[in-house]
Amino acid sequence: MPISHKNKTFATLLAFLLGGAGLHRFYLRGARDPWGWAHAASLLAALLVFLVWREADWFFQLLPLILSMLVGFLEALVLGLMSDEKWDAGFNPGSGKQSDSRWPLALLLVLTLMVGAGCMIATLARLFDLLYTGGAYG
Numbered sequence: 001m002p003i004s005h006k007n008k009t010f011a012t013l014l015a016f017l018l019g020g021a022g023l024h025r026f027y028l029r030g031a032r033d034p035w036g037w038a039h040a041a042s043l044l045a046a047l048l049v050f051l052v053w054r055e056a057d058w059f060f061q062l063l064p065l066i067l068s069m070l071v072g073f074l075e076a077l078v079l080g081l082m083s084d085e086k087w088d089a090g091f092n093p094g095s096g097k098q099s100d101s102r103w104p105l106a107l108l109l110v111l112t113l114m115v116g117a118g119c120m121i122a123t124l125a126r127l128f129d130l131l132y133t134g135g136a137y138g
Contacts, residue, residue, distance in 0.1 A: 003092070003093075003094050003095045003096075004095065005092050005095040005096075005097045005099075006027065006028060006091045006092055006095075007099075008079065008080065008082070008084070008087050008091075008099050008101055008105065009080075009101065009102075009104055009105045009108065010027070011024050011027055011028055011079050011091075012024075012076050012079045012080040012105060012108055012109070012112070013076075013108060014027055015072050015073070015075045015076035015079055015112075016072070016073065016076040016108060016111070016112045016115075018072070019039070019068070019069060019071065019072015019073060019075055019076060020039060020042060020043075020065055020066075020068040020069035020072050021039055021040055021042075021043060021068075022035070022036035022037065022038070022039025022040045022068075022072075023036075024072070024075065024076070024079070025039060025075075028079075028091055038068075039068050039071070039072065042064040042065050042067065042068035043065060045064035045065075046061060046062050046063070046064045046065040049061050049063070049064065057130055057135060059126050059127070059130060060130070066119075066123055069119065070116065070119060070120055070123065073112055073115065073116030073119065073120075074116070076108075076109075076112045076116075077109065077112055077113065077116070080101075080105055080108060080109045080112070081109065084098065084099040084100065084101055087099050126138070
């Protein structure tokens with residue numbers, strides 16, 4: 001059975017878009033990846049917080065998912081910045097193909113950095129607002 005070749009740009013895109021659910025981890029490592037399941041569990045954790053603590057601010061209800069998404073952005077950067085040689089050695093041994101990253105990956109990395117940093121700043125600002133002022137600013 002031939003070994004499938006995993007695309008670095010696609011894995012980075014999955015981490016950027018659906019990193020909070022861990023789909024990039026399942027694409028790269030399969031269904032037995034414990035960190036992929038930890039990402040997926042953040043969806044259930046957010047639902048559990050919502051069901052148990054209904055009067056909480058929406059931010060606290062979504063905090064498990066928000067943290068998982070921030071980790072997904074970081075993983076997108078790590079995957080995308082990995083050299084093609086290291087990528088192929090780690091995720092494509094024996095596939096018979098070589099990765100050749102191009103401009104779409106570079107643009108995706110810039111977008112990931114912009115959106116990820118913006119989300120991190122917004123998360124910290126909202127967290128500090130809630131913890132230190134009780135949500136006085138929003």
